[in-house]
Amino acid sequence: MKIRKSAQKSFIKTVRVCILETPLIHPFRISTGQHDSLHNVLLILRLNDGTCGFGEAAIATHITGETVESTIALLRRVAPHLKGRFIGDYHRILTELGSDLDAIPSARTAVEMALLDALTQTLNIPLWRFFGTRAERLSTDITLVIADAEQTHDSVRGFVRAGFRRFKIKVGLDPASDLDRVRIVHAAAPRAGIILDANQGFSAPAALKFLQRLARFGIRPILVEQPVHRNDWDAMRWITRRSPSPVCADESLQSVADVVRIIQLGAAHAINIKLAKFGFLQSIQMAALARASDLSLMIGSMMETNLSATAAAHFAAGIGGFDFVDLDTPFFIPDHADQNPYLSPNGIYDLVKCASGIGIQKVSSGLRLRYFGIPRNIPS
Numbered sequence: 001m002k003i004r005k006s007a008q009k010s011f012i013k014t015v016r017v018c019i020l021e022t023p024l025i026h027p028f029r030i031s032t033g034q035h036d037s038l039h040n041v042l043l044i045l046r047l048n049d050g051t052c053g054f055g056e057a058a059i060a061t062h063i064t065g066e067t068v069e070s071t072i073a074l075l076r077r078v079a080p081h082l083k084g085r086f087i088g089d090y091h092r093i094l095t096e097l098g099s100d101l102d103a104i105p106s107a108r109t110a111v112e113m114a115l116l117d118a119l120t121q122t123l124n125i126p127l128w129r130f131f132g133t134r135a136e137r138l139s140t141d142i143t144l145v146i147a148d149a150e151q152t153h154d155s156v157r158g159f160v161r162a163g164f165r166r167f168k169i170k171v172g173l174d175p176a177s178d179l180d181r182v183r184i185v186h187a188a189a190p191r192a193g194i195i196l197d198a199n200q201g202f203s204a205p206a207a208l209k210f211l212q213r214l215a216r217f218g219i220r221p222i223l224v225e226q227p228v229h230r231n232d233w234d235a236m237r238w239i240t241r242r243s244p245s246p247v248c249a250d251e252s253l254q255s256v257a258d259v260v261r262i263i264q265l266g267a268a269h270a271i272n273i274k275l276a277k278f279g280f281l282q283s284i285q286m287a288a289l290a291r292a293s294d295l296s297l298m299i300g301s302m303m304e305t306n307l308s309a310t311a312a313a314h315f316a317a318g319i320g321g322f323d324f325v326d327l328d329t330p331f332f333i334p335d336h337a338d339q340n341p342y343l344s345p346n347g348i349y350d351l352v353k354c355a356s357g358i359g360i361q362k363v364s365s366g367l368r369l370r371y372f373g374i375p376r377n378i379p380s
């Protein structure tokens, strides 16, 4: 194999950590809490040749307990281990940092993302080629958060006009209003696919009852995400055996071992892989196990900007076979999704035109960036 001269010389010259922040268009309300704004952490690795690798740590304190402060502190602690290193040593670097990064999964994801972004730019390939031989086009669903009937009606009409054909409806707080909202969506978009996400909000019998009530109105969701508490494996298995719709494990999935557990117990039909929780390298293992065992795959995200969402799209597009794509959060940030060159207004990610890396160099389009120290020569 031809070794490119530039790759031999590429080493990490500077490491910067900043806060990415933005208000959201609407509060993102689910059964376990809500996001009013986005406060994520951005890691920038600048190589000696000027290449910049970007990584985003998506902070969902109400879900993972991670905080912006603890994530920044950890990234600043590992920065000296990154500085001066050859980019080709990315795997060795990640192995060395293993236990340090275990404490904050989203920090691990930011480090992996920035290293892989820089690496694939250096090799002059798009990130999806790191994962596979072709880039599948991906069509993301769009999420309807918990809201009143009128807001739900207005949102779904707007998204139908924009061209979305798959809706993810957050449920699990109040079965009566959940039922009304699902019926509103079905009435506004009768041929659209409906995914329910209860975020652990049901008991197993309540989830089954809810699905049976929907069936009486002729509504059969194409997927039901995390109907019951994440640690209640008996309930996950119970509902998976009886549900008229496939069941997807999201919060239940905490590690590679949990994929094996799900397969052995028959505790779900699908798994939702989120890079913010597992990073890229563990996620490859999860996808391999799922594929080998006929578990369906979903790619999901926390509240993330174009950078993370597009990095996840590269992962799913390259690996292939993701039946469910939930990478819609750029649409919840004002003036942001339309800045993404690979994302169309109807939610299609097409990465074929990405020349190298993740391909998102204007990371902070429409967002506020707060640097630590004085920024020098960092792209906007």
Ligand SMILES: [Mg+2]
Pocket (backbone or CB within 6 Å): 197, 199, 225, 226, 250, 251, 272
């Ligand atoms: Mg979910």
